[in-house]
Amino acid sequence: MAEKLAITIGRQFGSGGREIGKRVGEILGFRVYDKELLLMAAEKNGINADYLRRVDEKATNSLLYTLALGSSLYGARNFGVDVPINDQLFITQTEIMKNAVEEESCVFIGRCADYVLRNHPARISVFIYADKEARIHRVCEQHGVDRDEAINMINKTDKSRVNYYNFYTGRKWGKFDNYHLSLDSSLLGIEGCARMIADVAKIYLSETPEQKQI
Numbered sequence: 001m002a003e004k005l006a007i008t009i010g011r012q013f014g015s016g017g018r019e020i021g022k023r024v025g026e027i028l029g030f031r032v033y034d035k036e037l038l039l040m041a042a043e044k045n046g047i048n049a050d051y052l053r054r055v056d057e058k059a060t061n062s063l064l065y066t067l068a069l070g071s072s073l074y075g076a077r078n079f080g081v082d083v084p085i086n087d088q089l090f091i092t093q094t095e096i097m098k099n100a101v102e103e104e105s106c107v108f109i110g111r112c113a114d115y116v117l118r119n120h121p122a123r124i125s126v127f128i129y130a131d132k133e134a135r136i137h138r139v140c141e142q143h144g145v146d147r148d149e150a151i152n153m154i155n156k157t158d159k160s161r162v163n164y165y166n167f168y169t170g171r172k173w174g175k176f177d178n179y180h181l182s183l184d185s186s187l188l189g190i191e192g193c194a195r196m197i198a199d200v201a202k203i204y205l206s207e208t209p210e211q212k213q214i
Contacts, residue, residue, distance in 0.1 A: 003120075003121045003122035004101050004102065004103070004104055004105045004106070004122065005030075005101075005105040005106075005122045005123070005124065005201060005204070005205060006097075006101045006105070006106055006108065006113070006117045006120050006122065006123045006124070007021075007024060007028075007030065007105075007106070007107045007108070007123075007124050007125075007126065007197065007201060008107075008108045008113035008114040008117060008123065008124070008125045008126065009021040009024075009107065009108065009109045009110070009113075009126050009127075009128060010110065010113075010114060010125070010126070010127040010128070010165075010173070010174070010179065011109070011110065011127070011128040011129075012128065012129045012130060012135065012154075012158055012161075012174070013135070013139070013153065013154050013157035013158050013161070014130065014134075014135030014136065014138045014139040014150070014153075014154050015128045015129055015130040015134075015135060015138075015185050015186075016128065016130065016138060016185045016190045016193075017109065017110075017128035017185070018034060018109055019190050020128055020183075020185065020190055020193045020194045020197070021034065021107050021108075021109040022034070022107075022109075023190060023191065023194035024107050024194045024197045024198055024201075025107045027194060027195065027198040028105070028107075028198050028201055028202075030104070030105045030106055030107050031100070031104060031105075031106050031107070032106070032107045032108075032109065033096075033097065033100060033106055033107070033108045033109065034108075034109040034110065037093045037096055037097070037108075037111060038089070038093070040092075040093075040096050041089055041092040041093050041096065044092055044096070090111075090112075090168055093111050093116075094116045097111075097113060097116050097117060098116070098117070098120075101117065101120060110161075112164070112165055112168050112169050113125075114178060114179060115165075115168070115169040115171060115178075122204075124180050124181065124197070124200060124201055124204060125178070125179045125180050125181070126179060126180065126181045126182070126183065126197055127174060127176075127178075127179040127181070127182045127183075128182075128183055128185055128193060129174070129182065129183075129184055129185070130184060130185045130186040131184070131186040132154075133186075134185070134186035135150075135154055135186075136150045136151060136154065139153055139154060161173060162174075180200075181196075181197065181200060183196060183197070
């Protein structure tokens with residue numbers, strides 16, 4: 001049976017990455033995972049979803065915990081370690097993503113999906129960025145804020161995503177060689193980016209295993 005395809009979308013705040021990911025799912029008929037992951041993790045862990053929203057895509061603040069545990073996050077729960085809620089969420093979302101793509105082809109938005117699924121045999125990882133002015137305009141429109149507040153939201157959210165990604169992956173967020181494809185949504189637009197990603201997926205799925213190894 002052919003491997004299920006995982007498309008992962010990393011994104012700058014205000015770049016339209018979420019909308020692009022959802023549109024890719026519509027074009028290809030793939031299930032899209034975004035905030036759904038948080039709700040599924042809350043249900044699986046028996047934790048209030050509103051509480052998890054406050055720590056979503058935020059790294060743990062415990063330096064002592066990090067130094068003591070090192071990279072053994074995944075085995076921590078099996079050894080009675082008191083795992084911080086941020087890490088419980090990351091671990092559970094990781095398990096959900098890996099299980100989901102075993103069942104069907106999916107689009108995953110954010111949450112270090114490119115790293116979590118780095119060993120999945122059929123994966124296309126994408127990073128969406130945009131011109132700063134385009135991002136400011138989008139945030140003003142979508143959130144009903146003025147320019148200064150939009151800039152503050154962009155800086156704060158991107159900083160949070162940088163810390164989260166770098167903490168859990170040991171990689172640099174947005175660095176081009178962590179991704180297969182980086183697209184400027186201020187150049188191509190939401191629809192243009194979505195169609196390009198979908199076209200790349202169709203080309204990838206049409207290739208033979210031998211062609212993929214060239």
